[in-house]
Amino acid sequence: MEIYCDSAATTAIDPEVIEAILPYLTTNFGNPSSSHWAGRKVREMIDNSRNTIARLLGVTAEEIFFVSGATEANNLALSESIREYELTHAITSKIEHKAVLQPLLKREKEGDIEISYVKLDKKGNVDLEHLERLLAANPQTLISLMHANNEIGNITDIEAISRLAKKYNAIFHTDTTQTIGKVKIDLNEFPVDFLVGSSHKFHGPKGVGFIYINKKHKLKPQILGGAQEKGQRGGTENAIGIVGLAKALEVAYRDFDSIHEKTAALKQRLISQLENRGIAEIGFNGESKSETKSLSSIVNVSFPCLQSGSLVNSLDTFGIAVSGGSACSNLGNGGSHVISAIQHESNRENVRFSFSKFNTTEEIDHIVNTIVKIYEVDNSIAEDTASAQHSFSLAL
Numbered sequence: 001m002e003i004y005c006d007s008a009a010t011t012a013i014d015p016e017v018i019e020a021i022l023p024y025l026t027t028n029f030g031n032p033s034s035s036h037w038a039g040r041k042v043r044e045m046i047d048n049s050r051n052t053i054a055r056l057l058g059v060t061a062e063e064i065f066f067v068s069g070a071t072e073a074n075n076l077a078l079s080e081s082i083r084e085y086e087l088t089h090a091i092t093s094k095i096e097h098k099a100v101l102q103p104l105l106k107r108e109k110e111g112d113i114e115i116s117y118v119k120l121d122k123k124g125n126v127d128l129e130h131l132e133r134l135l136a137a138n139p140q141t142l143i144s145l146m147h148a149n150n151e152i153g154n155i156t157d158i159e160a161i162s163r164l165a166k167k168y169n170a171i172f173h174t175d176t177t178q179t180i181g182k183v184k185i186d187l188n189e190f191p192v193d194f195l196v197g198s199s200h201k202f203h204g205p206k207g208v209g210f211i212y213i214n215k216k217h218k219l220k221p222q223i224l225g226g227a228q229e230k231g232q233r234g235g236t237e238n239a240i241g242i243v244g245l246a247k248a249l250e251v252a253y254r255d256f257d258s259i260h261e262k263t264a265a266l267k268q269r270l271i272s273q274l275e276n277r278g279i280a281e282i283g284f285n286g287e288s289k290s291e292t293k294s295l296s297s298i299v300n301v302s303f304p305c306l307q308s309g310s311l312v313n314s315l316d317t318f319g320i321a322v323s324g325g326s327a328c329s330n331l332g333n334g335g336s337h338v339i340s341a342i343q344h345e346s347n348r349e350n351v352r353f354s355f356s357k358f359n360t361t362e363e364i365d366h367i368v369n370t371i372v373k374i375y376e377v378d379n380s381i382a383e384d385t386a387s388a389q390h391s392f393s394l395a396l
């Protein structure tokens with residue numbers, strides 16, 4: 001039995017999305033820059049896809065640009081806004097994705113900007129009062145704070161941050177990779193300067209995403225060599241990806257309530273089963289146990305270290321795909337920068353379970369039963385080892 005419970009890493013493509021893509025893999029193969037019929041068919045699809053995304057987010061089509069994914073979109077927003085506005089300061093947090101931290105650190109290393117890290121509480125929530133103090137002390141700043149964390153699922157109040165950004169005239173970029181299609185964002189309600197989306201996180205194809213650039217900004221392209229995307233990104237458009245992205249987002253919004261209800265129920269089932277089955281001391285990282293402060297699709301659990309290796313690897317041998325970072329001393333791979341930024345308890349294995357509409361309650365039950373079995377076997381190995389050591393020391 002194979003169970004996929006790692007949807008924050010990537011998701012399976014929805015069959016409706018595959019159906020929408022197929023004509024662009026076969027008959028509609030034209031280059032959208034060509035002015036003849038073959039090109040026009042694909043150009044029309046790209047325009048429609050852009051309109052769909054803009055409508056769902058409450059923005060105009062002119063503000064949506066297709067790119068290769070969230071990594072590219074984050075790099076573009078951060079590096080090019082720093083360059084365009086000659087910014088010398090950025091505010092971010094220690095638990096951002098590397099696609100945010102690395103471009104900022106590069107600019108800091110090059111001497112262009114100084115970075116301030118906003119304080120986080122023990123659960124990884126942004127301290128908004130500290131953010132305001134940082135903003136008051138640093139005029140003309142760039143804020144980059146993610147909407148939901150990809151490891152612990154914490155949801156940040158980007159509406160409150162947007163208000164603060166406006167008050168202090170700051171530029172606000174938010175990494176919405178984990179929330180596009182999962183949390184409704186209506187940019188009519190509050191402004192942000194840049195946000196990003198990656199199709200493979202919401203059942204679309206990989207290697208395609210978008211950036212929203214508020215119309216008051218004009219950024220220089222990162223990728224030169226063509227006039228595509230109104231000169232914002234050179235290179236023939238990923239037509240297959242774009243049609244899939246738009247369809248995937250449409251489906252995510254159409255079925256929003258039922259998907260949310262399903263993933264939330266799976267999450268609560270996993271949490272209560274893990275708590276009730278007596279698997280040593282477990283804990284929940286960040287806000288991941290919360291129904292409201294965390295994504296319905298992510299739970300990050302802190303487990304005691306196994307004697308016999310890693311829990312993530314053991315689950316994989318039983319066909320269960322989850323992900324995690326281990327700070328267990330016997331594994332020694334250092335753990336995750338997100339977990340170490342918020343908790344100092346070492347010697348734990350932190351496992352991220354992330355769900356999609358394709359998971360079932362039977363799968364959750366099977367995962368928990370497998371974890372129980374793994375700990376039972378591990379405890380018996382530990383007892384055997386202890387008794388062997390005891391006999392050995394008596395024999396000496």
Ligand code: PMP
Pocket residue numbers: 008009068069070071072097099146148149150175177178197198199209
């Ligand atoms: N930001 C966050 C929060 C993510 O979860 C990811 C994907 N793990 C990325 C950025 C990078 O996305 P992509 O795979 O589209 O480059």
